[in-house]
Amino acid sequence: MILNKELYRHHGHLKGLFIALRITIKTMIMNLTGMEKRMTINYPEEKYFYSDRFKGRHVLTVKEDGTLRCTSCMLCATYCPADCIHIIASNNDDPSVEKAPVSFEIELLRCVFCGFCEEACPVDAIRLTGEYEMAGHSEQEWVMDQHYLAYRPLLSGGKGIVSTVDDHNRLKLRL
Amino acid sequence: MKKFEFNTANKKKYQELLTHYDDIQSALMPVLHLAQEQHSWLSPEVVAHISELMGIPEIKINEVISFYDMFYDHPTARNVVQVCTNITCSMFGGREIHKGILDHFQLHNMRPSQDGKLYIQKMECLGACEMAPCMRINNIYEGHLTLKTAVQKLEVLP
Amino acid sequence: MSIANKADYQNFTLLSYHHIPSVHHLEIFEEAGGYEMMKKCFTLDPEKIKEEVKNSGLRGRGGAGFPTGVKWGFFSKDRNQRKYLLCNADESEPGTFKDRYLLEINPHILVEGMIISAFALGTQRGYIYIRGEFYEQAMILEKAVKDAYKRGYLGKNILGSGFDFELVVHRGAGAYICGEETGLISSLEGQKGRPKLKPPFPAIKGYRGLPTIVNNVETLAAVPWIMRCGAAAYKKWGTEKSPGTKLFSISGDVNRPGVFELPLGIPLIEVIEKHCEGVREGNKLKAVIPGGSSAPIFTAEIAKEVRMDYEDIAQKGSMLGSGAIIVLDETRSIPDILKWTLEFYHHESCGQCTPCREGTGWMEKIFKRAEQGEGKLSDIELLDKVAFNMRGRTICALSDAAAMPTQGIIKAFRGELESYIKIQMKNR
Amino acid sequence: MSEVEKLPKKMIKLKWNDKDLEVPEGTNLLGAALNNGIKVAHYCYHPGLAVAGVCRMCMVEQQGVPRPFPACNAVVAEGIQVRNDTKQIKDAVEWTLQFHLLNHPLDCPICDQAGECGLQDYYMKHGQYDSAMIDKKVHKKKVQDIGCDVVLDAERCILCARCTRFVDDVTKTHELGIVNRGDHAEISVQKELHNDYAQNLVDICPVGALTSKDFRFKQRVWFLEDVESTCIGCETGCSVKISQNKSGAYRVRPIVDSEVNGFWMCDDGRKIYKHLSTPGRLVGPMVFKNSMFLPVAESEIKEKIKSKNIKFILSAGLSNEEYQSFFKEFKNIKNITLYQLPKTGAEFDGILKRADKNCNLRGAQKAFKLAGADSSEEAMKKMLDTLTSQDALFVVMPEIVYDHDNYASFLSKIKKAGLRVALTTDDMRSEFSDFHFLLPVPTFLEKEGHIINYQNKERKLNKGRSYGASDRNVGDWAHLFH
Incomplete structure (x- = not known):
């Protein structure tokens, strides 16, 4: 497709070629000298950092003592439009915890990364992180259990991400 | 646990109390007063005995005991002292006296002393505002107190 | 006996006998002119006694001021029906000690008043519900009742009139709410002293589901005087609408x-x-x-x-x-008064109706927060709002009783409360 | 029902807001509104219990009455005009709700009641969205196991006293009471619950203070759908609803039915859901081989029974329709008898529970009579005594067995039969090893039909979700073995 019919009619295709080459060479020099930022990166060695609002792989946050924050209220499972969160709750012997998940699974292949689970959570137990590298062979590899979600090595070396949002108020006032 | 039973004199009183009322449940409060006079507090054994005696479910008796300030579901002492901390008495230092005697005898509110001598209870209006600040020592009113006279009065108790 | 030992009906009604030493003894009371009226009343038509009390304009002295004659008018006239007359001596309103004073010195005036009232109302059994703290007074009263039994003023076929009346002194155990009519009835029934739903009113369905009249000590004790000197004499005292x-x-x-x-x-x-x-x-x-x-x-x-x-x-x-x-x-601090009042009602709320159960506790918490210097000026507004919303929403009047003084203090002494909150904030 | 109650009552006209109501004389004012589909916020009022009037949510104004009053403590009167949509009443309800929520722990995420909680419902409608409460709440005991599979959380309680009224008025066992005064008042239990109707407490609790240990944390209520049916636990035949979803059935609750069960049902009846979604539900015919059950082709069973003398023992828990279709297919009535579950417990416990655990004995007897078969126990015993190795005995298993000893002794007598086949819903019972084959039949929740209860009333069974093979009922299998 000829973008500029007028230019082509007056100067012929040879001049057009040179105009194009000039842009190419100029951009190449600019890129090589670092005067302009390159769009591409050397992916496996370099990583692209998305903004904090990027919705990547999920993480379950933990309390200061390292246990899951999740109370298995199932609001995330309720709101999930892809129906990819499966929680089995059970009684916890500690009366201050009362209810905790024995199984928390997310089927990543079904997940649409909408972030509704994050918004539905009343206790900041689930977050979507910036992790975007996901690969797997069998379907099983795409189902994350609660251990992987909370304690995978990427998260503070397996200790998990500690969240204390509202804890101060909640514990002090039990609001 | 020791089993509680009314003594002979109180058994007679109990029978007399029942004649005062048209149904047995109504006699519950006087019977509890009677039991408390004998046993100083209404322990689970007392409640169980009264429940059996009067045929009232235990929970109904516990409800009543927990509702009224003058029934005790925990041990008291030989001398029960009630200090008024309502408006008029507080105006003349009733709260300071209450706190003062607790500190002096190193007690807590509504906990008997180690030797079983004193039990101090903070009360709302005792109905003796003209002699504010006042307290009751074993059902006897003492008025126009100061911390000093209050402590003196408590120290001479048996 | 000297003139001084005669009852002084000229200057006093309730305290007519109080100047007489040892008037709590039946003999001395009778000598001074006590129980005379009772004997006379047995010859009268009960309706006439009711009429006289109604004409006197006597109002309930417990707090609400409801005309006694009108209350008696609602009562069943069937003399064979089981009915009760309760005397409310559970005087626990902070600041009140009149009944204690009255009963301590002269218990017989109440006994006489109750017998006359019971005869007028046709009740077979009466209870004097005296607050638990008044142990000595209860003993005095019990002795007075016992003496009256011995003399034949109580029991079966009193003085040959064919009228039966049993009187029992019932001790409470320390609950403000039992001063409320229906709370008192619940307490007498051997339950928690929780007020009952109205309607039905006690005059129709009260103690044990039977017609019951509950009157204050002062009200019942005024009856003998009214019968003796007449409604007109009683009306000479006081104002037109509040006689006596x-x-x-x-x-x-x-x-x-x-x-x-x-x-x-x-x-x-x-x-x-x-x-x-x-x-x-x-x-x-x-x-x-x-x-x-x-x-x-x-x-x-x-x-x-x-x-x-x-x-x-x-x-x-x-x-x-x-x-x-x-x-x-002038040396008194109003916020202190408010604090003590709020503490009192929090302690005494029976816990039945939600607005009162939660509201009394909340108001105390708001004030205690201000006391610790964590208050805001808007807390006064909040207190006012909470108090307003507690009024008229519950079974009994305790909720109103907690709300009214709070609102009253806020209305009359807002400036002092504001400066108190500010000072406490600074002193924190 | 007594004769007096059956007489038509005088109807009374009144006006609630702008709606005209016509209700029988003597109706509770709040009840009249609720029965006519008007939504009025209330906690303590329950039509099956005495009036307490303590939650103060149902306040109304009446023309000519100076003060607002709770509708639950009033009786309808001719021509009264009642309003609860004025500003005064709306404010009152809003603030009373605020008072209710004041010391509530707001632990909805871990509360089983969430989704059907009175506090949540009314908060959405009447709530003050920004609470003025910033003070410390009163704490009470949480997670108390009070017996009978009921868990008490005193902090969530709003002290509506429905539970105490229930144990006082309905079961008369008096285990619960409210102790202490003011905002420290809380529900207390004397030792523990000991009645057969304790799970009703969970139903009537308008908040999450009383929850069921059996249902606790299994599902959130919004994932469940209710199927209305009839309890097959005993001959009473209470109207119930079973909550289920695709992963299973979770609980049974009563439906208000003034003719049979009123508002309640017994705790035994609450367990009738347990076999509906067990992992052992049959999906097809099974054969007992190498001490376990394995799937088998129908033709194999057919082969085995070809030359045998087929006999049937039916259970007294099938629906009328199933008996009908069975008798239509299987005409050899001499070879059909009926197994009746033995009576257990008291004849009638005064509330609902009855000793006769055969939910459709009357229906079965009727069907047997119609077909000319003998439904008596003697006939069954006679058949058991005369079993030979030439017989192929088909036993329709009762869905729920109470007296296992009696049942085991019954099964011990069938061993004389050469071939034993059970028609059952699942393979979870140990006694099944006595059988050669299992054939799946639907559970009571997987078929439409009717049963006849002790009052000779027809009760409906409805079809809900299926968790096993449910396409063939007893009659259909009979057809197969002609």
């Missing part, structure tokens, strides 16, 4: 606190200055609580104008209540 005399229990910053029997309608300032010999140590008057802790407070200005009768006090925004006057002088 009333026992005022005065405490606080006055030189001579105590119980005084005075005609209704007497100016408050006269009570304080003349009968109580003025504010203590010559201090200036700051405020007066005119009817027990549930009555909204009066500032000194209003206190100087108000007359002690049901209507005038109500018109000035408070209530006569049980006639318990607490006088505060």
